[in-house]
Amino acid sequence: MKISLSITSKALVALSFVSVVKADYKLSDTIVGKGFYDAFNWLAIPDPTHGRVNYVDQSTAQSQNLTYASGNTFILRANFKDVVSGSSSGRNSVRIESKKRFTYHVTVYDVRHIPQGCGTWPAIWETDTRFYGEIDIVEGVNSEPQDAATFWTAPDGNCKQRVKQELDDPSSPIILKDCSEGCAVRPESRKSFGTAFNDNGGGWYAIERSPTFVKLWFWERNNAAVPADVKNGQSSVEPAGWGEPFFDMTNDNCDIDSNLKAHNLIINLTFCGAYAGSPQFENAGCPGTCQGFVDNTPGAFDKAYFDIAGIRVYQ
Numbered sequence: 196m197k198i199s200l201s202i203t204s205k206a207l208v209a210l211s212f213v214s215v216v217k218a219d220y221k222l223s224d225t226i227v228g229k230g231f232y233d234a235f236n237w238l239a240i241p242d243p244t245h246g247r248v249n250y251v252d253q254s255t256a257q258s259q260n261l262t263y264a265s266g267n268t269f270i271l272r273a274n275f276k277d278v279v280s281g282s283s284s285g286r287n288s289v290r291i292e293s294k295k296r297f298t299y300h301v302t303v304y305d306v307r308h309i310p311q312g313c314g315t316w317p318a319i320w321e322t323d324t325r326f327y328g329e330i331d332i333v334e335g336v337n338s339e340p341q342d343a344a345t346f347w348t349a350p351d352g353n354c355k356q357r358v359k360q361e362l363d364d365p366s367s368p369i370i371l372k373d374c375s376e377g378c379a380v381r382p383e384s385r386k387s388f389g390t391a392f393n394d395n396g397g398g399w400y401a402i403e404r405s406p407t408f409v410k411l412w413f414w415e416r417n418n419a420a421v422p423a424d425v426k427n428g429q430s431s432v433e434p435a436g437w438g439e440p441f442f443d444m445t446n447d448n449c450d451i452d453s454n455l456k457a458h459n460l461i462i463n464l465t466f467c468g469a470y471a472g473s474p475q476f477e478n479a480g481c482p483g484t485c486q487g488f489v490d491n492t493p494g495a496f497d498k499a500y501f502d503i504a505g506i507r508v509y510q
Contacts, residue, residue, distance in 0.1 A: 218405070220301045220509035222430045227505040229264045234506075235291040235462075237262075246316060246465030247285035247472075247489045248273075256289050272500030273310070273464055279490040286489050286496070290463035296323070298457050299405050301432055301509040303425055304332070307397040307416075308502035310464050311338045311389050313481035314489045315499050316471035319400070321458035327352070328455040330409060331379075332400050336471035337479035338389035342400075344411050345379040346444050354378070354449030374449065382413040382441040393498070399425050403434045406452050410440035432509050460506070464499060 226234045237253035256262040262271050274287040302321075310317040319333035327349035334343050348354045356378035361367035372378055381387070386395045396416035403410045412434075414421040424432040444451070467476065467485035476485040488495065 218433065218435065220432050220434070222507060223300075223510045224295065224508035225428070225505065226507070227267050228269055231262075231264055231269045231291070231503075234295070235293055235460075238290045238292055240290070241284070242290075242465050242468065244316075244465060244468045244470065246468030247279075247314070247486050248288045248465040248468075249284045249286065250290045250463075251287050255287075259287065261287060261289050262291075267504050269503045270500055271462060271464065271503070273466075273496050275493050275496040275499065277493055279493075281490060286466055286493075288464045288466070290461070290465075293460040296457035296459050297321075297404075297508060297510070298455075299510065301401065301403045301434055302460065303428070303432070303507045303509075304400040305397075305428070305504040305506070306333070306400065306501065307504055308393050308498075308500060309333065309335075309388060309397070310499040310501060311393055312495055312499055313337055313479065314466045314471055314476060314485050315464065315496070316466060316468055317464045317499075317501065319460075319462050321402070321460055322347075323456045323458055326456045328458075330402065330404070330411075330455075330458070332402055332411060333388070335388040336475055337481060339479075340385040340387070340389055340391040341381040342387040342413060343379050343381055344442055345377045346374050346409065346442070347377055348374045348449070348454045350375045352449070352454045354444070354454055356380075356444060356448060371448075374444075378444070380411075380442045384413060384415055386415050387413050397502070397504075401425060401434070401437070403440075404451075404455065407446045408451060409442070409444045409455070410434065411442040412437055412440050428505060428507055460508075462501060462503075464501070 239250050239252040242248050271289050279286050316336045320331040322329040329347040331345040354374040355371045358372045359367040360370045386392050398415045401412045422437050466489045472485045
């Protein structure tokens with residue numbers, strides 16, 4: 196959930212070694228519907244990214260319908276009914292963190308809807324808050340059409356990845372970037388985030404983390420190539436059969452094990468802050484200032500919600 200300024204594309208994966216390891220992972224955790232209340236903690240904390248947000252606890256979230264669950268649906272959203280006082284920390288929203296922590300694993304996120312709209316900054320990510328290593332699986336701002344997945348290390352992590360020097364500039368030169376500044380990559384699909392993602396019914400994100408690599412995949416909801424074990428939530432998965440990931444960080448340029456510890460899964464929605472605020476807010480064609488918009492136009496956030504059909508963790 197740190198700030199990324201370097202984005203590459205699927206084509207850049209070919210510039211680095213693509214690891215292929217045949218492994219069969221068994222289902223260890225199924226988080227669906229009301230199971231989110233058992234699997235996650237609600238963190239009512241100040242926003243580390245300085246967003247215009249007030250994270251609330253579980254009881255408040257439930258009483259205000261900021262989180263609710265039924266069947267195979269879990270909703271996490273922001274308040275979209277009330278004007279926010281300028282003296283407050285911001286719009287009520289939710290940040291949840293898994294009670295369990297994971298090292299080597301595969302996690303599949305089945306997501307139908309992502310928060311969209313001016314000022315929004317949603318994310319699905321993994322980290323150890325006591326350590327610097329972090330993997331942002333789903334992240335973006337202001338209804339961008341593409342996800343921006345980012346790998347972060349400590350300043351002395353000595354991890355590098357080939358990325359474009361400038362954000363979203365097709366002509367930008369490719370550089371070998373230090374991942375302490377964030378090594379980011381976008382899926383090829385322009386329906387991997389925001390309004391385009393939502394209008395298409397969402398899709399699946401997946402991460403495989405081993406001692407020697409980290410891989411990320413994305414499939415659109417109506418993609419015929421979605422692997423059956425992903426689509427059907429099967430009791431085991433074999434990522435070696437999933438095709439080329441859009442992100443592949445290997446031990447060639449990074450000691451994965453020394454940079455990543457046991458991670459919590461985190462889902463949150465903030466506003467403005469260091470990524471969605473100025474100048475990104477204005478560059479997206481959003482009106483006024485980010486804080487003014489977030490505070491005074493509650494109805495603009497009626498689509499600022501996650502709808503998650505399930506999370507499955509395999510080990």
